[in-house]
Amino acid sequence: MHKARKEMAQVLPDTDVIVEVLDARIPFSSENPMLENLRGNKPCLKVLTKSDLADNNETEIWLSALSSANTKAISIDSHNSESIKRVQPLLASMVTRSQSRVRPFVVMIVGIPNVGKSTLINSLSGRTIAKTGNEPAVTKRQQHIVLSDNWVLRDTPGVLWPNVENQHSGYRLAATGAIRDTAMDSADVAAHLLDYLCVQYPEPLLARFDSSLPLADSVATLEAIGLARGCIGAGGLIDFDRAARLLLTEFRSGQLGAMTLETPRMKVAELEAVAIARKKREEKKEARKTSRKKRKK
Secondary structure, three states: OHHHHHHHHHHHHHOOEEEEEEEOOOOOOOOOHHHHHHHOOOOEEEEEEOHHHOOHHHHHHHHHHHOEOOEEEEEOOOOOHHHHOOHHHHHHHOOOOOOOOOOOEEEEEEEOOOOOHHHHHHHHHOOOOOOOOOOOOOOOOOEEEEOOOOEEEEEOOOOOOOOOOOHHHHHHHHHHOOOOHHHOOHHHHHHHHHHHHHHHOHHHHHHHOOOOOOOOOHHHHHHHHHHHOOOEOHHHOEOHHHHHHHHHHHHHOOOOOOOOOOOHHHHHHHHHHHHHHHHHHHHHHHHHHHHHHHHHO
């Protein structure tokens, strides 16, 4: 994380516009808080990828919420080349052109692991340059890519901050595949996902798995999904890990339907909760320092 921050800070002065790639299903949780602090007033285009997997109505709300004076937002379907073609004209409208300018415009593209950054780069360049994959952390170092005589692209490795303060964001990142499956318990991630889906998207769940799912309880729902799909372990008990991995796979592939896991209102509430928790930690830290000083006296 420190290395990525240092490298980003070094190239930002020569960067004309930033492209931040976000997952349309989790636009808040896939934002890197480090970037907001580093970029200052630098123009930024926020590209919501995987829009085909997200709720269209929620995506429109997010596009409006993310746009500001020097920030524009656009959603793309990685499988639809026409939607990706809209990105470069938007970038062109965000840079200041001058007759005295001799160097090409520099675009820095950033995004968390497995968000679709490399797919976007390949589409913009019209050729396979950046490696793609379904696993996080495919890009290992910065890449300098010439798009045309007027545009150069800097691709940065997908970086996930080491301390995700918002617990809900951590679970959402895991649910979408930004965090390796081995890093968190699949059953916990699936239960957290179901906490939201059972309330916001009950119909797709009932249609996909079983019309009698006990949606009032996420663990019971996961157990019922395991039973419906034959995820039976030793002694005839439900294999929760297997059921969880099945649910996560079908969610990530869009087999459950188009779903978005957070709203701008949730972002505000969760940021407030994080700020309160952070303040309490600082107060406890100061209290311990004061107590140590008193004991030394």
